[in-house]
Amino acid sequence: MPSTGTTPARTTLTALALTAALTGAAVTAASPAAAQTSYARYVALGDSYASAAGVPDQIDTACARSSRNYPSLVNAALAPAARADVTCGGATTAHMTTTQSGSGGPQFDALNADTDLVTLTIGGNDIGFADIIVRCATLGLFSANGAPCKSSYTKSGVDQLSAKIDATASKIAATLDGIRQRSPRATVLVTGYPAILPDNGTNCFSTVSIAKGDAPWLRDTEKHLNAVIAAQAAGHGARYVDTYTPSIGHDACKPTGTRWLEPLFASGAAAFHPNAAGEQSMATATLAAIG
Numbered sequence: 562m563p564s565t566g567t568t569p570a571r572t573t574l575t576a577l578a579l580t581a582a583l584t585g586a587a588v589t590a591a592s593p594a595a596a597q598t599s600y601a602r603y604v605a606l607g608d609s610y611a612s613a614a615g616v617p618d619q620i621d622t623a624c625a626r627s628s629r630n631y632p633s634l635v636n637a638a639l640a641p642a643a644r645a646d647v648t649c650g651g652a653t654t655a656h657m658t659t660t661q662s663g664s665g666g667p668q669f670d671a672l673n674a675d676t677d678l679v680t681l682t683i684g685g686n687d688i689g690f691a692d693i694i695v696r697c698a699t700l701g702l703f704s705a706n707g708a709p710c711k712s713s714y715t716k717s718g719v720d721q722l723s724a725k726i727d728a729t730a731s732k733i734a735a736t737l738d739g740i741r742q743r744s745p746r747a748t749v750l751v752t753g754y755p756a757i758l759p760d761n762g763t764n765c766f767s768t769v770s771i772a773k774g775d776a777p778w779l780r781d782t783e784k785h786l787n788a789v790i791a792a793q794a795a796g797h798g799a800r801y802v803d804t805y806t807p808s809i810g811h812d813a814c815k816p817t818g819t820r821w822l823e824p825l826f827a828s829g830a831a832a833f834h835p836n837a838a839g840e841q842s843m844a845t846a847t848l849a850a851i852g
Contacts, residue, residue, distance in 0.1 A: 598851060600641035600678040604671045604744070605632030606657065607682035609650035610754060613840050615823075615831035623663030625650030629837055631752075632680060634844035639851075641678065645671040650831075653686045654732040657739060669739060676744035680847060681799075682752045684733055684790055688725040694833055697779065698825065701772040708774025722782050730789045737797035749799035750850050752843060753787035755808035756780075757822055757833055765814035768824045802850045804843050811839070 605611060612621075613630030620628045627633070632646045647668045649661055657669045672679070697710035714721045733751075740749055758764065762777030771779065787805055794801040811821035813833060821839030823830040830836040835843060 598639060600639055602643040602645075602673070602676045603632075603636060603639065603641040603678040603680075604644070604676050604747075605630075605635075605646040605648050605680050606668045606671070606740075607648045607680070607752075608652040608686055609648075609831065609834060610685065610843075611680070611682035611752070612648035612650050613830070613837075614650045614834050615827065616829065616835075616837050616840060621649075624648065625831065627840070629840060631835075631840045631843035631847060634841060635680065635847050635851075638844070638848055639678070643675075647671045648682070651686060652683065654683055654729070654736045657683075657736050669743060672740060672743040672747075674744065674746070676747050678851075679740055679744060679747045679749045680752065680802075681736070681740070681749065682754075682843075683736060684729050684786055685754060687729045687732055688722060688786065693722065693779075697772075697775055698770045701766070701770040701775060704772055705766050705770075706773050708778065709772055710775040711778040723785060726782070726786050726789050729786075730793055733790060733793040734797055737793060737799050741798060748851065749794075750802050750847055751790055751794040751799045752802040752804050752847065753790050754783060755804045755822060755835060755839060755842065756812045757783060759812050759814050760809045763814075765824075768814055770825070800850050802843075802846050804846050807842050807846055808839065811842070 609625055611630060611632060612625050613627035614625035616627040616629055618628045620626055626646065626648055630648065632648060636644045647665065649656070649664045652661055652668065656667065658667050660666050696713065700709035700713060703709065737749065740747065758771065758776050758780050760780065762780055764771050764773050764776035791801040808821050811819060813820055813822040813824040821835055821842055823832055823834060823836050825832050
């Protein structure tokens with residue numbers, strides 16, 4: 562992509578490219594219910610929403626993993642005898658069993674028969690999260706009041722994103738079955754994704770260049786993904802952790818101090834990813850599900 566010129570469009574495209582390439586709370590005391598639960602070995606699996614891309618301090622730059630990601634907060638609250646965090650930015654369901662560039666190997670390598678607690682955040686990259694953001698934010702620059710991104714994904718008469726989400730269901734199912742095969746005694750918690758855009762379907766074009774008509778469609782697309790994740794969890798012996806509902810009102814359109822996800826020009830996390838407060842919220846929801 563050319564780097565010359567400083568027009569708003571090119572500045573936005575440059576930032577988006579960096580965001581795509583990258584694929585971010587202080588520990589609080591455990592709840593009484595969580596504190597009474599004892600685990601021998603906790604393993605955290607997942608993508609950049611679990612690794613906390615861009616959230617300081619980044620302790621594994623190859624995987625964009627933070628010392629304050631939600632698995633670290635869960636670990637601090639539960640204090641299991643052993644713990645392995647192999648979450649990695651850019652991970653897909655395929656990287657549970659295959660080596661991802663920059664990682665230490667397949668994420669499933671961290672599992673064993675002694676593992677009795679597993680958290681999993683996966684699916685966003687299977688549907689092409691980074692590509693969706695790049696396309697929608699770019700097209701929005703040229704049709705702020707329309708729905709150019711929705712049109713581009715549905716021009717064939719089929720909603721391509723909806724189809725990708727449906728196709729991801731079997732991959733999530735296979736992932737959950739793979740966890741159960743390797744760690745048959747484990748409590749498995751699968752998180753959804755928190756609200757990226759306002760739940761009321763509005764946009765904030767000056768902050769995030771998503772067109773007015775695309776905002777509610779993207780909201781519904783994210784809800785569809787979360788619903789598929791929840792259904793697979795229910796059907797494969799896992800617990801679904803709703804991280805979307807608690808995050809309503811804390812999306813990327815909100816000001817600093819209120820938002821739990823960062824906008825395009827981010828500070829404290831990767832663009833369109835949970836910041837430290839967002840990771841804390843995900844940890845709180847996960848601990849509540851354990852309790």
